[in-house]
Amino acid sequence: MRIFYLAILFIWSCATPQSFVAQQYTPISELDKKHTNKFNEARALQRQGKNVKAIEKYDEVLKKYPNTIDAILAKSGIYFRLKDFNQAESMLLSSIKLDPEYNEEVYYSLALVNEQQGEYSEAVQYMTRYLSMVDRSAKKRDRAVELKTRYEFIAEAIKNPVPFDPIPLPDQINTEESEYTPGVSADGSEFYFVRRIRGQEDILVSYRDSNSYGEPFLVEEILSMDNEGVFALSADGRTLIFTGCNRRDGFGSCDLYYSRKNKYGGWSTPSNMGPVINSPAWESQPSLSADGTTLYFASRRLGSIGNSDIWKSEWTREEGWSNPENIGGMINTTGSDETPFIHPDGKTLYFRSDGRVGIGKFDLYMSRYDEDLGAWDIPVNLGYPINTRDNEGGLTVSLDGTTAFYSSDQGKDNVDIYQFELYPEVRPFPTTYARIQVTDSLTGAPLEVDVVIDNHNKQSFSSSYTDAQGMALVALVTGNNYGLTIEKDGYLFYSRNFRLDTIATAIDPILIKASLLPLEKEEVEIEKPIVLNNIFFESGSAILQDISMPEIQRLTALLRNNLNYNVTIIGHTDDVGSDEDNLQLSSERAKAVYLKLIEGGISQNRVTYVGKGENEPIATNETPQGRQTNRRTEFLLTRRG
Template sequence: MKAIHLLFLLLFCSLSLRAQPLSKSAKEHMEDAEYYFNNAKYEAAAASLKQAIKQKPNFAAAQRLLGVVAKETGDYETARMAYEQLFKQNPLLSRSAYFEAAELQMKAYNYIKALEYFELYKYADPKNYSIKEEGAARNYDAYLDRNIKSCEYAIEMEYTGSTGKAELLPGMANSKFDEFLPTLRANGDMLLYTSNRSGDEDILMLRKNEKGEWKSPKSIGPAINTPYNEGMAKFTVCGRRIFFAACAWENVQGGCDIYVAEYDSENEIVDSVGPAIGLNSEAWDSQPSISCDGYKMYFVSTREGGFGGSDIWVSELMADGRWGVPENLGPKINTEGDEEAPFIAPDGQTLYFVSDGHPGLGEADAFRTLLLENGEWSRPVNMGEGVNSPFREAGIVVSPDGEYAYFSSDRPEGKGGLDLYSCHIPAAMAPAVEHVFLDGYLYDEATAEPLAGARVRLRNEGENIGIFETDKAGRFFLCLPSGASYSYIISKEGYDNFIGADYFERAAGEAIKRIDVQLSPNGKIPEEEPVMAEPPKPRLRKNLSVYFETGKYDLSELQKEQIQKLLEQFEDPESLKIQVTGFADDVGDKEFNLSLSQKRAGYVTKFMKELGITSAQITTDGRGVIESNMAKHQKRKVEIIILNR
């Protein structure tokens, strides 16, 4: 919100010059300041005002204008001092000055003093002041009650846990222009954000290098970025599709609409750009955020049926691929102010957003709310200091590991305008349910070619989680609550079914678990053989990975239970052929790790024999260290592969 209107200020200054006897030098400096201010040359205006005050220390009108000019340039300390001098010299010169001074006190975390000034403004009679400021007063009155509530909230703010210091994103991510509305890909290696550094708003892309450092930003490309405004891009969880807002495009229904594009991250190619069917209206629609399962879209709109400025809405994906009729999130979330930048966490229960309508530390703050079992949203909780500040926050996204928030803010320590920051967040502000992302790749065992169109059926404790399909790269990407056992059946016509079971738990700093699965061809007839084949006997293949602590090889009760459940899935145990292979990480020397991997495989084999499996059915091997880039905890394992013939 701009502090004051230029027309009002210029009129005020001119009246002040006529009303006060000034020395020639002070008057000339004041006239120069008016000229510079009118032409948005704020630094020059501030210099002239300081000269005028030097010539006439009791020059209240110059103090008044200096407060506004210094605030515009971000020199908040000078602005606060100017208002203090104004109130000492002429406390009845300007009622609006108390509102402006209160905003400055908020930016300095002086909420008690800010509240005092807001109340002075609220209860003051405009007739008692030298100048009339009806235009400014109307503007300020719209925000007065909200600001008072924010001050009261900040004074009694709830403690949400230890929050780290906000850090500017390094390198070229930020500039003197605006950078805002960040979003992360699920593995955290790519960040998209909006910037107006090119003159219009475009989507920029940041990637991490091999050291985990952010590289220089680059445009997402001309398929999305145009001479018009584009922004607030969000990846689907697999990173293969991008939803974004496009403004003033040829087929846009309102000021901005939500579009979707296919994205090839390896080759950085954007394709198949088109509107998200069913989401858009004749109003402003923007800032999409899609749920981890891809079935719910949260977005911001000014359409009819809202509670104020911009509201957050949600739509569900229908069977025909269109988005259903959007629903407003309701008055617990949406206010008479602006709610923006929703981010739905992978758990589908934790929603982050930015609002200037809920009480906060000043201007717009970031909030967190939870979807309750009854379908209602909990009361939004302010994210607290670190993420929030007395300045404007615009956009928030939480890292895949739930430990960091990425957001934008116009804090004075930035490079200019809105800048991108990151900040550690306390556990109380993290998503309610910790998730692990399962990144699976399916191949033909004979040709090593990726298998598209295979069905992946996922189960947990006997309940179906869902059925998914591999894409053209043979990939499937799932969001799973961490710390649970899952079984999965992968099937494709012409191939043996693959049945696996695993315990998926997120390790520190690692939210993605990759699995590679090979399907065995079943009954394929080579084209050069003109013979009829006998119908193939059904074969069933299952696998299980058992993980170990560093240096350990004995089995826990949970691991024994997993192995037993795996074997119970076969009707004829005597027909089974089982491969048990042990592995180790690279902690220790080569001989130690080879022995450790053999012991791990041996203990698993011993337990399976106790369950009735014979030595002739089992092949046991220990292979030592796994030479790969996977995390150490993923290397400390035994792989069990079972095939019935």
């Protein structure tokens, strides 16, 4: 508004009009003394903010001299300050009728008025006229060009709205207080959010099913006298990273803290994430990748391109969290780039920014990571009416990519949480999850075990664990191949492979029930061979692929920890090729695994190998999937005499 008001002040303070046409207006110099004084009184009242009295004085001038253009323009400035944009526009148009070239600032001001009225096409026309009248060296020309570009963008966005039907969450979640920062577990069963009551921010959780939300309750373990603000929830619902400000153990104004859910469902005492993540500046708005190994967050630390940038840190078992790195100029601008949300697909980033041509001050954007180029794509504005003239908050997207959650005041005094169906063009890549239940094969009792997920495409892994009920949940992105291993000391490990590389659409969750065999009990008899589901060879050869090594290392560790067992490695093929060739290939493949075990320190007298060729299929050889199942490597444990 200040820009408009200064423009108006400039107009009616000009002593010499810029028009070269015959004057149809009355200049101040032609007013009689009485009305000149009234005009000056009106100016003084306007400067004092006494707008109604100023209008009355200007009207007294205009009653005697109706074409006093400076009085008309001064009134338009007052109406703008009073947010009476119709009257402001009427005054400006009246001045154009008197002299269309009296001052170019009239058109600049008309563009601002039409912006406030939401008439962006008209704003473009008026700003275009302004630019045609001013010299290229004019001080405000660059700003005018920026505004015109923005008006054009908004006008086009309004002409081409995206599908958007926001639905407020039920009364259990939305209250008369403010609720914001929604976070959802991968299976959708846990819904976390922040509620602010009398300035105090706390994190709550509601358990839900497909039809309803349960009554939310405070996450008491992380409560403090300070605020627990914007947070990130891991896909499995086991890790919570949140923002804490002005704390005694903080390194800056706002720091990131973490808490882990224990096997009984409670949360650990929050811990500061330390000086690697937190700086003397401001860190907030965390987002954690589905595998828990990449943390995105907003920061104003040294090295930022703008007021606030999005940064990321990688976690490894050996090093912990790495020094954060700026994710670069494709995402970050000279403005503020904030509220990152990395979808569980690991490739789709949603965030808000005020450093781009947009619809409001802060707009929501989406960018995808191009793994081939090793860079983020050009961010896409989510469009109108998702983005409005107001500030948009952060966005959270469900695992399947169809539902988005966001916070908005919707013109009210408080903020509520809404959900809407996200249109296909800006949805993330399809993602599913595996729900795992692990029990003891003898007693049926639930087991607390480690769960390891190897992403064979990325040569990386992540880990989780089952709770006291033997349950765990892990996110899986389509387009990748995964190896899953469940292991616990004293038990035979369980392995599984998920080939999702040819799947490009959303699929149903994968349910796994694994029963682990306790090896230390005398009554245990292992009668059947066990498939090593994550052993892979080059096609038609006995050369082990690198992605096989984690499985071989686990088998090696199993034998080291259970010295009372010997092992036989068994190779199998499908029925493609001759019997002789398949028997030889299966033997060579079994031998390759045998040799790796010997290299790993297992005594040669504990390991044997045999090839079975195509003679013991466990699936049909009539389909590609069946033949792939039959091409397998197994191991059989036998007790030592």
